[in-house]
Every structure is written in C-alpha cells, then in structure tokens.
Amino acid sequence: MNEKISSLFDSEINNKEVDTLLSKKNKMAGVRSSMSDYQLISDVLKKKTILPKNNLTDKIMSAIDKEPTQMGGFVKANSSNTAVMSFEILPVLASIAVLIVIASTAFNIEVNSASTSQFLAKEDIPQEIINAHHAATANNMNYFIQVGDSAK
C-alpha cells in the first residue's frame, strides 16, 4: 500500500493502482499524510523553503465535503475512457429506446383511428355533396377580405 503511495507521489503509478488506492476510502487520510511526509523530504532534498506540515488539505476537503457532488463534465473521448463512457450511457439509451417505442405505438394507434374515421365518413357521404361543400367553402383570404369590404 505505502509503496503505491510513494509511486503515486512520483506519478509512477498505473491506472489500476490508482483505482485500488481510491477504493480504500477509509485509508485516504493515511495516504494524504504519507504524501505530505514525502513532500517535506522532497523539499529538503531540493533545497526549497520548508513549509511546516499543515492540515490545509483537511480544511479544504472538509469545505469541499459540504459542496454538492460534481457530476458530468467534459470527458475527452480517448481509447481509455470510451468504453467506460459507452457502458455508462447504455441505461440512458435503453430508456430512450423504450420511450420511443411507447410513443410510436401510441402515435400509430391515433393515426390509424383517425384515418379509419375519415375513411368511414367518406363512405357515408355522397360525392356530390362533398363537391358542393368544397365549392361553397372559403378557401382563401380573398373571401374574408371581400366580406370585410362589403360590410363597409
């Protein structure tokens, strides 16, 4: 475990090891403490000004714990995370597919019922009456304009 922390400090750790470290949530305080010790040693060896070991990370994380969890964000599609992404969106895609099926089924029923009623109506009414109806019905705006003008 601690050897992994040392490698993490040097960014010489593979993805699987990062996942293993992060999965041990109850040991994260220990991970951060070790990293802080390694940072102090590193600063001395690099002759940097030493900052006393502080609990700033704990303060920051307790403030962040009060923040709502950040979800989503920009995840670049690369070879390593594309597979993960596709697995994550599968349930969403499945839900959308179900909705589409339900919606299209309902739409088809309505369309079918409407067309059937039109068909039945056409059958019952004689063609000459329909033609007379079309001839007497205003089919453009001129009819209404003329009516408006004659009213003056």
Add this chain to the structure above:
Amino acid sequence: MQPLKVVYDNSTVYNSSNNKLDNSKMEIKPVNPDRALDQKLVVKAQKGDKQAFSLLVEKYQLKLYRLISRMVRDQSEIEDIVQDSFIKAYRAIGNFRGDSAFYTWLYRIGINTAKNHLVSLGKRPKAMDANEIEEMENYESMSELRVSETPESTMMSNQIAETVNGAIQNLPDELREAISYREIDGLCYEEISELMDCPIGTVRSRIFRARETIAEKLKPLIETTNKRW
C-alpha cells in the same frame, strides 16, 4: 545522465522544403506522466469522486501556497486564498476540458483569487505582464516561499533539514542513490533503473524504503513542530 527514451512516430514527416525526412530520427515528446495522472484524477473527480480530488489537493496545495506567497505575505491570508481556490476549482471541475495541464488551470484560478482578495482589501494587485503570468502558471519548481519567517520557524526548518540530510547519509548506498536520482536529479523510474542496472520494481521499492526510513526519523520532529509551529 542517460538520454530520455523516445517514442517514434511512423507517420511521414516533411521539412520546410517539402522533402521527406527520415522519421526514425524524429523525437516525439513522451506523454508527461504527471499530467496523465492528474487527468485521470480529474476525470474521476468529474464523475463525483471527492477522494480523487483530495489527492489533487494534497499534490498541489503546497505549490499553490508558494505561488500565492509571491502576491500575498500573510500566512493566514495565503491559506484562505489557497482554500478558496481549491473550492472554486472543485465547483468548476466539470468545465475543465484538459486542454491545459490541471496545475496551469488551478494556478490561474489561484492568481485570480489572490487578485480579487487584494482588491477586496483595497490593495492594488501587482500588475503582471503575460510573460510573468505564464511563468507563474508554469513554474512548477518554485522553491522560494515569500512569507515572513519567525526565528522559531527558521530553527524548525533547520532541524528538519539536518534530520533529513543526516538520515540520507545513513541510508544504504542503493537506497541513497535511488532517492537522490529521483529527488535531486529528477529522473524517472525507468531512467534510474537503467542507471542502477536493476528492474523498475526494484527502483520503486528502493525509493519507497528510503522515504520510509527518512520519514521515520522525521516523525518525532514533525509531531513537535506541529505543536510549536
């Protein structure tokens, strides 16, 4: 120091005169492992993993502290600014696309937070030109800490430095060499393994054992400094 291992690209490369170049000689910059790890942690944080973000905090809080200390002198003010910067970074982590390195993005947030802090106090932040800002954002190895030091903090620093240096001298040769190559020369594990003629796993183990030995010597001192600093 051994030359860096390079990755060769198989694509055809032309020079400015449109002549085909021998691409087997082309040196492609290797992926920065630091940046790759950060990106991995950022993606995890974007998916709601706060522990991943806590590792980024641990990794960069001191570097950000050093950066802010170039603009603000008071230690408690610096701490507040560092804390605010990380909270802002966390809130905005979903918008981080990874176009720049995470630390560049974080340092930019830190600089802006420090500027706003100074303005809120009625102080005029030091005007910085683009080069200076870029230097600050990219200055990873910033060693100077511009905060007021007390005689006691200076004494503690000296004690810690003496302890670490003493512990290093007492390490077995292979551990001392490994940690020195890593920390002083800044070599990666692969380069150290070539220099020391041993597997990478051995390098990793030696560096870890060196650190643990030094940390063990530091432990009583750190406990004391935490009470007195």
